[in-house]
Amino acid sequence: MRKKYIVGFPVLGNYYIPIYNFLNNIVDKELVEVLMPNKITDETIVNGAKVSPDFVCVPFKYNMGNYIEAIEKGANVLIQAGGGCRYGYYFELQEQILKDMGNDFIFISFLEEEGLNIKKLYNKLKILNPNLRFSEFCYQGGLAVSTVKIMDDFETYMRNNYNLQINENEFDKIEEEMLNDILKINTLSKLVKFKNKYVKKLKQVNLRKINNDDIKIGIVGELFTSMEPFSSFFIEKELLNYKCIVKRYTTVTYLILQKGFAKKKVMKKASGYIDYHFGADGPETIAHTLELIDKNYDGIIHIKPFGCSPEINAMPILQKISREKNIPIMYLTFDEQTTSTGIKTRIEAFYDMLKMKKDQNYANIKEEKVYE
Amino acid sequence: MKVGLPKAMITYEYPVLYTRFFELLGIEVVFSEDTNTKILNDGIKYSASETCLANKIYLGHVANLVERKDKEKIDYIFIPRVAFFDKKETVCVKFYALYDICKNTFDAKFITLNVDYSCKETEFKAFVSLGIRLGFKFSKSVMAYVRAKKAQDEYNKKEYNTQVKKLLNNKNILVVAHPYIEHDKYIGYPVIKYLKDNKYNVIYSDVNKGILKSSDEYKKLSKMLYWKYNKNLLNGIMEYSDKVKGIIFISTFPCGPDAMVNDLVIRKIKNKPILNLVIDEQDASAGLYTRLESFVDILEQNNIVVGGNV
Structure with a gap:
């Protein structure tokens, strides 16, 4: 027999694993079953887009697809954790649309009208476990955040060094194993053990040094398309296939733990171009672009969903930076379309261009030396 | 200077x-x-x-x-x-x-x-x-x-008072759009002009700033709303909607807040004919007029059953 409550939630990159683990740790297992969400497929976005408003940003459509899939699997409790920018408004509209479709469910939003309120969230989640103690809830919440932090650290390390591996695919194996291990974490000591194990494993991977002729590309832009690989047609994987060094700033850790403190620094970094903060991650995009230029990156890719206002605000300024600092920036916009050929062609062309530019520079420098 | x-x-x-x-x-x-x-x-x-x-x-x-x-x-x-x-x-x-x-x-x-x-x-x-x-x-x-x-306050009050006087007419139509859309010569003006030419009395939902007794009326339509100007529009809908024959939403392509708020509101208002116009930079107006014309035709059929209640 099925449990009374079946919980479904949307997917964002690999973060669904720590979230699943968190929910699984706090709920009453007699009463509640937490569904492991499906990986996103073409069908998810097609179904999601069908019921969403036309020009809402694309994360909304992916979320809707996830909810529809969860409801098909029997979910009757749905969770939305987004906040800020337009994400804060998703909850209400999604609830209305799903109810209009004739579904019956409880919708839990992690955020209130005024922002995150731990006490209220605790009261909401009590429905999934009447005996949940507040201390336990806080403990598991802290544990989940720490898990995400450690997972992000590892994934960032692997992403930055992916093409420096001497033996191919070592990182892939470690990642797969790591994601499975996250599901076993339910106490702090297990988390520490987990961390130590993978720090050791990652250290054992042999890396080569960065050469001068490695192409370095930075990815900046909106958070969902940065973090959910399906929504950007696996752009990172694609770039890694070209043996590029890829860097990206946005992670959940950055958003929930560091962004607030970094705000002043970001505005200072971008102050040559902008005077005011213009919403969501727009100024961050500019500050990070300038930082990447300082670090001698060869090219920058700016990604966003269609209609993302903060990132569109950043575009005229990025164009100016691109002109003034002579750095190639490619702008990619993602919506509900499901073929990746166009993106692949553009990435290939961008890569070729960067390569030619680099070779040219290299040749010029050598020539000058000979001439001297 | x-x-x-x-x-x-x-x-x-x-x-x-x-x-x-x-x-x-x-x-x-x-x-x-x-x-x-x-x-x-x-x-x-x-x-x-x-x-x-x-x-x-x-x-x-x-x-x-x-x-x-x-x-x-x-x-x-x-x-x-x-x-x-x-x-x-x-x-x-x-x-x-x-x-x-x-x-x-x-x-x-x-x-x-x-x-x-x-x-x-x-x-x-x-x-x-x-x-x-x-x-x-x-x-x-x-x-x-x-x-x-x-x-500015006096201006708002005056606008509101003239609008309330206009409400006595029985050919009212409510336009829900930001003021920079409905008064713009390119975006909103053709729509407003068409309605006025057809002897409709255009009521603007944004004319209510700081006048209404309760500024929380919007919560009946949308609880989480945090955009100031959209709140204002929704307050206007709550204020005027029972005195009008139909509602026209005008937004620009791709307006961020309107994309979501208008969708939600249209789902919630069940007893009024609604037209949702999204205007972009293409300058052919035939499509616009066809839609307006058919909407006006719907309003003209007095005995039409709206919302399923006979």
Whole structure:
């Protein structure tokens, strides 16, 4: 027999694993079953887009697809954790649309009208476990955040060094194993053990040094398309296939733990171009672009969903930076379309261009030396 | 001194406040021209292609002022930056960035004022510091702001009273759109004109600022809403909707807040005929008129059953 409550939630990159683990740790297992969400497929976005408003940003459509899939699997409790920018408004509209479709469910939003309120969230989640103690809830919440932090650290390390591996695919194996291990974490000591194990494993991977002729590309832009690989047609994987060094700033850790403190620094970094903060991650995009230029990156890719206002605000300024600092920036916009050929062609062309530019520079420098 | 004001977006939200403030300080105010094809094309040229139409038009108006600035000796172009209001109300992020975008796109002198309650930059502080930056005394700036604010309030009240009088008519139609959309010569004007030509009495949902007894009426339609200008529109819907025959939503492509809020509201209003118009930069109007015509036809059939109740 099925449990009374079946919980479904949307997917964002690999973060669904720590979230699943968190929910699984706090709920009453007699009463509640937490569904492991499906990986996103073409069908998810097609179904999601069908019921969403036309020009809402694309994360909304992916979320809707996830909810529809969860409801098909029997979910009757749905969770939305987004906040800020337009994400804060998703909850209400999604609830209305799903109810209009004739579904019956409880919708839990992690955020209130005024922002995150731990006490209220605790009261909401009590429905999934009447005996949940507040201390336990806080403990598991802290544990989940720490898990995400450690997972992000590892994934960032692997992403930055992916093409420096001497033996191919070592990182892939470690990642797969790591994601499975996250599901076993339910106490702090297990988390520490987990961390130590993978720090050791990652250290054992042999890396080569960065050469001068490695192409370095930075990815900046909106958070969902940065973090959910399906929504950007696996752009990172694609770039890694070209043996590029890829860097990206946005992670959940950055958003929930560091962004607030970094705000002043970001505005200072971008102050040559902008005077005011213009919403969501727009100024961050500019500050990070300038930082990447300082670090001698060869090219920058700016990604966003269609209609993302903060990132569109950043575009005229990025164009100016691109002109003034002579750095190639490619702008990619993602919506509900499901073929990746166009993106692949553009990435290939961008890569070729960067390569030619680099070779040219290299040749010029050598020539000058000979001439001297 | 001469200050140029682009006649688009934020200027329409406060039609009296800004002009009055400058006039009281003895500064001459010059407006950009009404939206025309050149302004639209300039706007499209200067903005990123995915920007919403309202914002493109804004850039077109700024371009218009930039072109005229040498000939007409305009010292500054005034672009306010509005972000957060009291009680965590905010506006579309497009308004946050207007100043920075223009600064990076055009070569001209801009002045701004920054209303951002999250950084304790109140409207009062913003105006006073603007006055001081322009070289006026503190007391004079304060006076100018207070009187300009009062004039804006009186203007709002007057608008509201005339609108309420108009409600007695039985051919009312409610237009739900931001003021910078419904009064713009390119976006809203053709729609309004069509309705007026057909003897309809156009009621604007945004005319209610600071007048209504309760400003929380919007919560009946949307509880989580945090965009100030959309709240205002929803308050207007609650105020007027039972006195009108039909409702027309006008938004620009792709307006961020409207995309979601209008969708939600249309799902919730069940007893009125609704037309949802999204206008973009294509300038063929046949499609628009066909839709308006059929909507008006629906309204004309008096005995039509709306919402399923016979």
